[in-house]
Amino acid sequence: MMSDSNQIQIYYEISMSIGSSLDINQMLKQSLSTYMRKLNCSSGVILQRQDDSDQIRLERILSLPFITSKNESCKIYIDVLPKSFTAESYNELTASLPVTEKLEDGRYYYIMDLPGFGIFIITSKTAIAATIIESLKPLNQKLASAAKACLWSDALKKSEEELVNLNIHLENRVKDRTSLLEDALMELKENISEREKAFLSLNESEGRMKAILDYSPAVIYLKDIEGNYILINKLYEKLFHITNEKIEGKSDFDIFPREVAEIFRKSDQMVLTAGKALEIEEDVPHKDGMHHYISLKFPLYDTRGKVYSICGISTDITKRKMADELLRESEARLRIITNSANDCIIMMDDEGEICFWNTAAEEIFGYSVSEAIGKHLHDLLVPERFQKSHHDAFPKWTKTGEGDAIGKILELSGIRKGGAEFPLDLSISSVKHDNRWMAIGIIRDITERKNLETQLLQAQKLESIGQLAAGIAHEINTPLQFVGDNTAFMKDASGAILEYFKLIDQAIADEKDNGDISRLIAAIQEKAKKLDIEYLSEEIPIALEQSQDGIKHVSKIVLAMKDFSHPGKKDKSFADINRGIEVTATISKSEWKYSSDMEIKLEPTLPLVYCVLDEINQVILNMIVNAAHAIEELVGNEPLNKGKITIETKKADDYIEIIISDTGKGIKEENLNNLFDPFFTTKEVGKGTGQGLSIAHDIIVNKHGGNIFVDSAWGKGTTFTVKIPISFNI
Amino acid sequence: MIIDIDRSGTVEGFNKLFYSFIGNNEVKSVLIMACDENDFTKDSIDHTLKKSSKEVFGGIFPEIIYYKEKLSKGTIFAGLTKEANIVEITNLSDLESDFESELEKKAEKISESKTLFVFVDGLAKRISSLIEALFNTYGLGYNYIGGGGGSLSFIQKPCIFSNNGLLMDSAVIVGMDINSGIGVNHGWETISRAYKVTESDKNVIKTLDWEPAFQVYRKDVEKHSKKKFTDTNFFDIAKGYPFGLSKIGTEKIVRDPISLGEDDSLICVGEVPEGGYINILFGEEESLVRAAHDALLSSKDAFGPSTGSKTTLFIDCISRVLFLGDNFGKELEVVHEDNVPMIGALTIGEIANSGSDYLEFYNKTSVIALLED
Secondary structure: OOOOHHHHHHHHHHHHHHOOOOOOOHHHHHHHHHHHHOOOOEEEEEEEEEEEOOOOOEEEEEEEEEOOHHHHHHHHHHHHHHOOOHHHHHHHHHHHHOOOEEEEOOEEEEEEOOOOOEEEEEEEEEOOOOOHHOOOHHHHHHHHHHHHHHHHHHHHHHHHHHHHHHHHHHHHHHHHHHHHHHHHHHHHHHHHOOOHHHHHHHHHHHHHHHEHHOOOOOOEEEEEOOOEEEEHHHHHHHHHHHHHHOOOOOEEEEEHHHHHHHHHHHHHHHHHHHHHEEEEEEEEEOOOOEEEEEEEEEEOOOOOOEEEEEEEEEOOOOHHHHHHHHHHHHHHHHHHHHHHOOEEEEOOOOOEEEEEEOHHHHHHHHHHHHOOOEEEHHHHHHOOHHHHHHHHHHHHHHHOOOOOOOEEEEEEEOOOOOOOEEEEEEEEEEEOOOOEEEEEEEEEEOOHHHHHHHHHHHHHHHHHOOOOOOOHHHHHHHHHHHHHHHHHHHHHHHHHHHHHHEEEHHHHHHHHHHHHHHHHHHHHHHHHHHHHHHHHHHHHHHHHHHHHHHHHHHHHOOOOOOOHHHHOOOOOEEEEHHHHHHHHHHHHHHHHHOOOEEEEEEEOOOEEEEEOOOHHHHHHHHHHHHHHHHHHHHHHHOOOOOOEEEEEEEEEEEEEEEEEOOOOOOOOOOHHHHOOOOOOOOOOOOOOOOHHHHHHHHHHHHHHOOOEEEEEEEEEEEEEEEEEEOOOOO | EEEEEEOOOOOHHHHHHHHHHOOOOOOEEEEEEEEEHOOOOHHHHHHHHHHOEEEEEEEEOOOOEOOOOOOOOOEEEEEEEEEEEEEEEEEOOOOOOHHHHHHHHHHHOOOOOOOEEEEEEEEOHHHHHHHHHHHHOOOOOOOOEEEEEOOOOOOOOOEEEEEOOEOOOEEEEEEEEEEEEEEEEOOEEEOOOEEEEEEEEEEEEEEEEEEHHHHHHHHHHHHHHOOOOOOOOOOHOOOOOOOEOOOOOOOOOOOOEEEEEOOOOOOOOOOOOOOOEEEEEOOOOOHHHHHHHHHHHHHHHHOOOOOEEEEEEEEHHHHHHHHHHHHHHHHHHHOOOOOEEEEEEOOEEEEEEEOOHHHHHEOOOEEEEEEEE
C-alpha cells in the first residue's frame, strides 16, 4: 500500500509536468507521459471536443502509444463512444465522469473529464484505486486549462507571427519607420527564454501583445465586424487624442469627418469580403493637415473559422512620400545633367555589365539605353586586343575596387555599333554601392583631337628631322665626298689602263711582223712605266673599298631616317625598345658627336614592350638632343673636351627603364618643377620650342601609363629615367 | 536456441565460434554477449561482424552469465532459430536526435515480432528518452528485454554488436517472432524521506531540495552505513544506496549513482527528471536474492504453460553483483532452473516490459526472460 505522502508526491510530479510548454502537442505529450509513468498505465488518449453548429464531436488529438495496428488498446474504447453529442448529452456524459470500466481484455479503463477541453482515457492492467482517480480531478482541471491556454497561445502566436510578417512586409516599404517594431520584437524574443515561455500565462501573453502594440511605430487598431473599435495602441491614442477605454464601442464616424470615416468603412468591408489581408493607402486628417498612410488590414478568425474582427496596421508614410518625391526630383535632375553631358557616363557593375548609360554614350557608341543596359561592357565596347588585360585585372577589381586604370585618365580605343574603332579618353573611378564595387567611366571621343595630335606629333617629328637635316646631310656628305673623289680617281685610272692595254695591243701587232719578242717586251715595259701602272694596281682596290664603306655608312643613315621618320602604326603593339634607341642614336649623331661621346648599354634580354614605338623614339630623340645641348652649353664643341651621353635599358619588375644620362650643365632646382610644362624652355632662342619634354610626358605618362623621373645636379649633369609598363592592364 | 561459449575472450576464439554459428543452417540470427575484459575493439571485430550473412546483435558488458557461472572474460554466442529484424539507432546522446520519427519509420520492420531485444550503450545520456520513444511508437504489444552495455571504467567506448560493426553511443532494437515471458524485480527498500529533484540534467542530479545533491545524499548514507565518503571510495559506498523514483502500483524505479560530479552533483545510469521526488534506497542481501527469484516466478507466470524448448535470458545489473559480492552466486542459484539453459549479462541498466507496465529503463534490477527457442 502506498503512503499518502508518496501519492501526494506523485500528484505533485504530474502537476509539475502540466503546462510546461505552450505548444499543445508537446505539453499534452509530456503531461500524458507523466500521468502514465506515475500511474503505471499501459495507454492513454486525449480527446478534444469540437463544437460544430449544433453538435459536439470528440476528436482524438493524442494517444500514447501512438495508435497503430499493434497498439489499439484505447482505440477499442474510443470506437464505442458516440461519434457526436448534443450539448445536453455531452454534459450528461461529463457529469458522470470519472468512470472506471473493466473490459474483456482484462484492462481497466478510466475515463475522465478535461473540463471545457475534452475527455481523457487511460488504461492499466492493474486496478487504480477510485480515490486516486478522484484525486486526479484537480490535475485534470489543470490539464484542461493548460490545453486551452495552449490553444489560445497558439492563436495568439499565429497572430503575432502574422503581425511580424506584416511588419516585415511594411518594413520593406517603409524601412526606417518599422525598425523600432522589429527591435522590440527581437528584444522580446531574446529575453523570453523557452522556460519562461512555458510558464507564461495567458495574461502575460496578452501583456506581451500589448507591449508589441504599444511600442509599434505604426498605428494599430482592432474593430469588430460592425466597425466598432475594440482596441487601439498607444500611437493611435496619441495621434487622435482618445484613450483605449473611451474608444471602445465607437466607430470611425465618431472620430473622423464623415467623408473620411466612409472611406475607412468601405476599406474595412473590402477586407471582410476578401477574407484576407489587403494593403490600402489612406489619407487621414491630422492637426497639421492631411497625412498619407499605408494600411495593412486583415480579418481575424475565431476557432470556428468565423471572422470576428478586423485588425489594421497603418504606417504614416507622409515623410517617406515627400522623401520619395524629393528623390524622384533629384533623380530627374541627375538624369538631365548626365544626359546633357557631352561625355559618355557609363557605369559597370561587378558582373562586368553596364548598369548606367547616358545620352552621350548613346550618341558616341551608337547603342540605345535598352541595347546597352545589362550587356557585358567589355564585349560590347572594347577591342578584342584589350580583352585579355581586362579579364586579368577584373577579379582583383571586383574584390578591392582597385586596378591599374582606376583614378587615371587613359587613352584607349573603343568600338562603335557597327564595329568602327575610335580613340577615346577614359577616366574610371570605383564606388561601392550595396557592398558591391561599381566602376564609373567618363569617356570622351577624342577622334578629332587625336587627328590633331597625330598631325602635331608628325609636325614635331618633321621639326626634329628638319633640325637634324643639316647634320644628317653632313653625315651623308662626307662619305659621298670621298666616294666622289675615288670615283674621279677610278675614272682617270681606268683611262690610263685602257690606254695601256691599247699600247700593248699595238706593240703586239708591230712586233708580230718583225718577230722580235724582246723588243715587244721592252715597248710594253716602257708604256707601263709611262702610265704608272704599278701605282694604279695598288690604289684602285683601296679606292673601291673606301667607296664601299662610304656607301654602307650612307645607307645606314638613310635606313635609320626611314625607320624614324616614317609615320608608323598609331596603335600599341609589342615592340623592341633597344632597336628604337639604336635608330634614334644613329639619326641624331650629328647633334651630339661634336660635343659628346655616347655609350649605349642595352640589356640584351629586355622584353618587348606594349607601346607605340614611333612615339617612344620621339621621346628618346628629344632627350638625346636635350642632353647634347646641355653638354654643348657646358663644354662647347671642343673635340678634346667632350662630354658623355649614356643610354641604358633594363627591366625592373613589370616595367622597363630607359635611363638617359648626360654630363652637361644640369637643370637648376627652380626649373625642375616646370620641366614638363608646354612651351617651357631654358635654351637660347631658336634652339628649342619648349614642346619636347611636354610631349614626352604626355606620351609616357598619359598614353603608356608610365612615368618619367629627373635627377639633376647643376653643373654636373642630368639623368632622365623613363619607366614604361611592359603590359598595361586597363 | 544453440548456445556456446568461448572462454578465452580472444578475437581468434570469437572468430572461430562466429563462423561456426554463421555456417549453421539452423541458426537464423545470432545474439552475442561478450565481456569488457576481452578488450574487443572496432579494429579487431568490425571486419568479422560486417562479413556476416546473418543478422547479429548483442553487446559487450562488464560481465556475462553462463548457466550458474558469472564470467569476467569470454564470449557467449546464442544462435536463434528465428530471423531478427534489427532497427539501429545512433547518436544516442545527441539532444537533437528525434528517436520517435526514426522508430516510426522502421515500425513496419518489427511489426510481426512478439519479443523485442533492446541493447543500448549504457553510458549514453538519453537512454530514457529512447525508452519513452519506444513506448510511444511501438507500445506494449511486445515483450521487451535488454540492457546497457559498456565498461565499469565508465569510459564510453564501442559496445553494441551489429552487422555494421561494433557501435558506440548507439542502440539495437531487435524484433523476433518468439514467445517470451518477462519478470522484473529489484528488492531495494526506502531508507530516507523523499527529496525533491530541484535541478537535474538528463542523468546528472545537481541539487536535491535546492542543496548540492551529494551533500544531501552523503548525510543520509553516511548515517545509515556508518561509513565516511573519501576522495576514492564513492562507488564502494554508493553501490549499496541507489535512488528510487515512485510510481503507483509497482516497485520504485531505481537510479544508480555511479560517480560524483565536480559541483557535488551525482551522475546516474539513466535519466532523473527534474521536479520529481526521489528516495534513497538500501538493499538487504536476502531481499535482493528474493527479488530475483520473484522475477523468475513472474516470468514463468507470464510465459504460461509451454512444451517447447526454452531458454532463460537473465539480465541483471552489475551493481547488484558489486553489492552482493560473493553472495551473488545465491542469486544465480535461485534463478537457474534445471534443464533450462541460462545465459545472460551483467549490465549497466536494464530494459524490460511484460506488456502491462509502463516501459522503463531500470537500474540495479533483475530482469528475466523465458524465451521459447
